[in-house]
Amino acid sequence: MARHTLPQRIKQSTTTPEAEATPPRHHPSSQGAQSETPNAGTAKQGHGIPPRALTFLGITALTISTYCGYLYASYTREVNKAQTLDVPRDVSDRYNTTAATFDADVELSEKAMGLGKKRRDLVHQARGNVLEVSCGTGRNLPFYELGERRGTDVDGRAAVLGCRSVTFVDLSPQMVAIAKEKFEKLYPAFKAVLFQACDAGAVAAPSAVKGEPVYFDTVVQTMGLCSMPDPVATLRHLGSVTEPENGRILLLEHGRSYYDWVNRILDNLAPAHADRHGCWWNRDIGEIVRESGLEIVEEKRWHLGTTWRYVLRPKQVEKSQS
Numbered sequence: 001m002a003r004h005t006l007p008q009r010i011k012q013s014t015t016t017p018e019a020e021a022t023p024p025r026h027h028p029s030s031q032g033a034q035s036e037t038p039n040a041g042t043a044k045q046g047h048g049i050p051p052r053a054l055t056f057l058g059i060t061a062l063t064i065s066t067y068c069g070y071l072y073a074s075y076t077r078e079v080n081k082a083q084t085l086d087v088p089r090d091v092s093d094r095y096n097t098t099a100a101t102f103d104a105d106v107e108l109s110e111k112a113m114g115l116g117k118k119r120r121d122l123v124h125q126a127r128g129n130v131l132e133v134s135c136g137t138g139r140n141l142p143f144y145e146l147g148e149r150r151g152t153d154v155d156g157r158a159a160v161l162g163c164r165s166v167t168f169v170d171l172s173p174q175m176v177a178i179a180k181e182k183f184e185k186l187y188p189a190f191k192a193v194l195f196q197a198c199d200a201g202a203v204a205a206p207s208a209v210k211g212e213p214v215y216f217d218t219v220v221q222t223m224g225l226c227s228m229p230d231p232v233a234t235l236r237h238l239g240s241v242t243e244p245e246n247g248r249i250l251l252l253e254h255g256r257s258y259y260d261w262v263n264r265i266l267d268n269l270a271p272a273h274a275d276r277h278g279c280w281w282n283r284d285i286g287e288i289v290r291e292s293g294l295e296i297v298e299e300k301r302w303h304l305g306t307t308w309r310y311v312l313r314p315k316q317v318e319k320s321q322s
């Protein structure tokens, strides 16, 4: 065996550099060619991409470009239509007709955006006497902790947690009826609950006890500022019915983005969206909150900045001024 290997090695090492640089000759019809180029079957085109892969890429590119063209044409058509509409600022009456299909309409997009968890994290903070305005069909209901218990707050201090009572308010009687039916199925034993079809901007604080004013400890609103004609005035009013020192207003809203290109799309389609769904999706939620004068305890944004979460409290008045 050693005798055979030694001359072979010598032969390899004596190959000239010119010979190494010369590519092997192809003889497509001969067996020798097949043994010299084992990948010849998959690289026939010379660019290394098999024909099947090329066909697949071509069809995929054609499908994507056709779909993009279709989306662009639909978008342009919708924008042109939207710009011709004369939509009033107050579109809240749309919910009376969409109440029955509301849950089915928003379910998929809310799942895709992970809104269930965001609702839960927000509503879990509700405690004491709670008011939820613009409650809609009651999509937050599963996340309330009903009944009070001793525990610790986010800072680790001893606190009373859970809800003593809950008042649900929505302008649309159809929405309220759906929320009420859901609540009674979910919590048949909890009786400290009230449902009202009324404007969030006119809701009354719980009645005074022995002359002392009584406030709500927590006010919750999710996806509501987009639907009301005067969101700043409504927030101010909510601040006035919230317990001044420790009360909290919890908001989860949608509106303008961090990005101009997203806002351009929202602006272009806003009239059509508002007319159909009763919601102005291009509002600057941060601006509304700042104008309301409420104090920001926490602010967070997701989804290119279009989903906004706020923890607010009534404006704190210096003790010496009060």
Ligand SMILES: C[S@@+](CC[C@H](N)C(=O)[O-])C[C@H]1O[C@@H](n2cnc3c(N)ncnc32)[C@H](O)[C@@H]1O
Residues within 6 Å of the ligand: 092, 095, 133, 134, 135, 136, 137, 138, 139, 169, 170, 171, 172, 175, 198, 199, 200, 201, 221, 222, 223, 224, 227, 228, 229, 279
């Ligand atoms: C987009 S829906 C959101 C419903 C619910 N909060 C949720 O998160 O699924 C907006 C709701 O606000 C209600 N709404 C609009 N204007 C209102 C107002 N001025 N006072 C109370 N509710 C109002 C509508 O009837 C509708 O149910």
